Structures are given as C-alpha cells and as structure tokens.
Amino acid sequence: xxxxxxxxxxxxxxxxxxxxxxxxxxxxxxxxxxxxxxxxxxxxxxxxxxxxxxxxxxxxxxxxxxxxxxxxxxxxxxxxxxxxxxxxxxxxxxxxxxxxxxxxxxxxxxxxxxxxxxxxxxxxxxxxxxxxxxxxxxxx
Numbered sequence: 193x194x195x196x197x198x199x200x201x202x203x204x205x206x207x208x209x210x211x212x213x214x215x216x217x218x219x220x221x222x223x224x225x226x227x228x229x230x231x232x233x234x235x236x237x238x239x240x241x242x243x244x245x246x247x248x249x250x251x252x253x254x255x256x257x258x259x260x261x262x263x264x265x266x267x268x269x270x271x272x273x274x275x276x277x278x279x280x281x282x283x284x285x286x287x288x289x290x291x292x293x294x295x296x297x298x299x300x301x302x303x304x305x306x307x308x309x310x311x312x313x314x315x316x317x318x319x320x321x322x323x324x325x326x327x328x329x330x331x332x
Contacts (some may be wrong), residue, residue: 267312
C-alpha cells in the first residue's frame with residue numbers, strides 16, 4: 193500500500209478509522225486517547241484479527257501526544273472535534289467543546305487552534321503543512 197504524504201488525506205483517513213469506522217468514537221466526542229488508555233491499546237473487537245491501519249494509527253499517536261503537551265490538550269480536542277464530527281455546524285462543535293471543558297470563544301479562535309493542531313500533526317508525521325484558507329475549513 194502506498195503511503196500518502198498529504199496531511200489532509202491522512203487526517204480524513206484517521207477520521208474514517210477512529211471516528212466511526214473501526215473504533216466508533218464519534219458519538220459525544222469521546223477521546224480516542226481515552227479509549228486507548230482504558231484498554232491499554234486498541235479495544236477488543238471480537239474473535240477475528242483486524243487489518244492494521246498504520247496511517248490512521250500514526251495520526252492517532254500524533255493527536256494523543258499533542259494532548260499530552262502542556263498546552264496541547266485544547267488543540268487535541270479541537271482537531272478531534274473538527275475531523276471526528278464532520279459536517280456539523282461550527283456552533284455545535286463549539287458547544288461540544290464546552291461540554292468537555294474546552295472554552296473556545298469564536299470561529300476565529302477555533303481556526304487558530306485547529307491550525308496549531310494541524311501543524312503539530314504534520315510535524316509528527318513529517319509531512320508538509322499547508323494552511324487551508326479559512327473558507328475551506330468551514331465548508332462541510
């Protein structure tokens with residue numbers, strides 16, 4: 193399998209696996225890191241061996257370690273909210289963030305924090321970072 197170096201593609205693949213596909217973490221913005229910590233790795237899924245998802249696992253590892261940084265928890269929650277809850281209006285995302293204790297005042301601040309998170313993930317994965325235009329971020 194060819195490894196993709198495009199950050200946005202990697203983030204979308206991560207969202208497919210960790211946001212409702214293999215791990216089903218999308219509902220109520222559950223933390224993938226919390227699930228990993230609870231089970232000491234991937235949660236049990238039954239009798240069969242699951243196909244590996246190394247690209248998604250690398251992104252998950254980057255987001256997990258971002259959340260462990262001194263001021264990275266907020267950015268980790270914002271990037272999870274953005275990619276694991278696709279298509280939701282920004283007001284809904286801001287409300288879900290408030291529920292888990294992340295106070296983001298407005299769209300501009302949300303965009304800044306999301307950009308910080310994306311830069312961290314890009315650096316962790318050693319892929320180029322290119323800032324999205326603000327209009328692209330809000331398109332569902």
